[in-house]
Amino acid sequence: MKIGRVTLPSPFAVAPMAGMTDSAFRRLVKRHGGCGLVVTEMVSSEGLVRGIDRTLEYAEYTEEERPVSIQIFGGDPEKMAAAAQIVEGMGADIVDVNMGCPVPKIAKHNAGCSLMREPAHAAAVIGAIAKAVKIPVTVKMRAGWNDGDRNAPTLAKMVEDAGAAAIAVHGRTAAQSYTGSADWDLVARIAGEIGIPVFGSGDCVEPTQVVDKLQAGVDGVLVGRGVLRNPWILAQADDLAAGRPMRAVTLRDRGQFLLDYIALLQHERVDESRATSHDRWVINKLRALATYYTKGFENGSHLRTAINSAQTLDAVRDLIANFFFAESRVPVETA
Numbered sequence: 001m002k003i004g005r006v007t008l009p010s011p012f013a014v015a016p017m018a019g020m021t022d023s024a025f026r027r028l029v030k031r032h033g034g035c036g037l038v039v040t041e042m043v044s045s046e047g048l049v050r051g052i053d054r055t056l057e058y059a060e061y062t063e064e065e066r067p068v069s070i071q072i073f074g075g076d077p078e079k080m081a082a083a084a085q086i087v088e089g090m091g092a093d094i095v096d097v098n099m100g101c102p103v104p105k106i107a108k109h110n111a112g113c114s115l116m117r118e119p120a121h122a123a124a125v126i127g128a129i130a131k132a133v134k135i136p137v138t139v140k141m142r143a144g145w146n147d148g149d150r151n152a153p154t155l156a157k158m159v160e161d162a163g164a165a166a167i168a169v170h171g172r173t174a175a176q177s178y179t180g181s182a183d184w185d186l187v188a189r190i191a192g193e194i195g196i197p198v199f200g201s202g203d204c205v206e207p208t209q210v211v212d213k214l215q216a217g218v219d220g221v222l223v224g225r226g227v228l229r230n231p232w233i234l235a236q237a238d239d240l241a242a243g244r245p246m247r248a249v250t251l252r253d254r255g256q257f258l259l260d261y262i263a264l265l266q267h268e269r270v271d272e273s274r275a276t277s278h279d280r281w282v283i284n285k286l287r288a289l290a291t292y293y294t295k296g297f298e299n300g301s302h303l304r305t306a307i308n309s310a311q312t313l314d315a316v317r318d319l320i321a322n323f324f325f326a327e328s329r330v331p332v333e334t335a
C-alpha cells in the first residue's frame with residue numbers, strides 16, 4: 001500500500017482524533033503492531049504560520065511513529081500552503097487536510113467540513129498545497145455537509161485532479177456529527193470511482209469489522225474510537241488479515257498500557273497554559289482516554305468514575321493496579 005512515494009507497512013491506520021491521538025498514544029499503538037500510518041491531532045494552519053508554541057506541540061512526533069501524517073485545518077489556500085511547507089520542514093511523511101470537522105468553531109472559519117460546501121474552493125486549497133510541497137497531500141472528508149448534499153464522490157474526484165495522493169472518507173455527514181452510522185457503501189463506491197487510494201472511516205470497534213471493511217473494497221481503514229477502546233485492534237486485524245489467530249489481550253496487558261501511557265506523558269513537553277501542573281495535565285489525559293478505554297468490559301464504568309475523581313497520579317496508578325493487576329480483583333471504589 002502506497003500513498004505517493006510513501007509505503008505503508010499495513011492498510012490499517014490510527015484516525016486523527018483531537019485531544020486523543022497525541023504522540024505518546026500513537027507510539028504505544030505503533031509498538032503493538034499492525035499500524036500502517038498514524039495521523040496527528042488536527043493542527044491549526046493559522047497557529048503553524050504564526051509559530052504558536054502550543055500549536056507546534058500538536059504537530060510533534062517521534063521517529064518510531066513513521067510513517068506519520070500531520071493533519072492541518074484552515075480555509076485560506078495561501079495559509080494552508082505555507083502551513084504545509086512548515087509540516088514538510090518538520091519532516092512529516094504526509095500532510096493531511098481536514099475537511100471533516102463539523103464543530104462550529106472550526107466550520108465558521110470556512111475550515112473543516114464547511115470546505116465541502118464549496119468544492120471549487122476546497123480543490124483550490126488542495127491545488128495550492130500540492131504545488132507548495134513535495135510530500136504527498138491527502139484529504140480527510142465526510143460523506144457531505146448534510147443529507148441533501150452528500151457530495152463526497154464529486155469532491156473526491158476534484159481533489160484527486162487538484163493533486164491529492166489519497167483520501168479518507170468518514171461515511172457520515174457533518175449534520176450527523178457522530179449519530180447514526182457511517183455509510184460504507186458510499187466509501188466503497190468512491191474507491192471504485194477514483195484512481196488514488198481511498199481509506200474508509202467509521203464504526204469499526206471489532207478487529208473483524210476492520211478486515212471486513214477492507215474486503216468490501218476500500219484500500220485502507222482508519223480506526224478512531226475503536227483504537228481508544230482497544231489499542232490492539234489494528235494488530236488483531238492484521239493477524240486476521242494474514243490468516244493468523246488473533247492475538248489475545250489480557251487484563252494485565254490493558255493495565256500495563258495505561259501505566260505506559262502515564263510514563264510517556266510524564267516526559268512530554270507541555271505548554272503551561274494547558275493545565276495547572278504537568279501531573280494535572282497527565283490526569284486529564286487519562287480521564288479523556290478512560291471515557292473510551294473502559295467501555296466494553298465488566299466494571300469499566302466504575303473504573304471510569306474512580307479515575308474521574310482521583311486527584312493525584314499515584315491515586316490513578318493505584319486504581320489501575322487494583323483493577324487490572326489484583327489477583328482476586330477488589331471492586332473499584334467509586335467514592
Ligand SMILES: Cc1cc2nc3c(=O)[nH]c(=O)nc-3n(C[C@H](O)[C@H](O)[C@H](O)COP(=O)(O)O)c2cc1C
Nearest residue numbers: 015016017018042140170201202203204223224225
Ligand atoms: C474525540 C474525537 C476527535 C476527533 N478529531 C478529529 C480530527 O482532529 N481530525 C479528523 O479528521 N477527524 C477527527 N475525528 C474523526 C475520526 O478521525 C473518525 O473519522 C471518526 O471518529 C469515525 O471513526 P470511528 O467510528 O472509528 O471513531 C475525531 C473523532 C473523535 C471521536
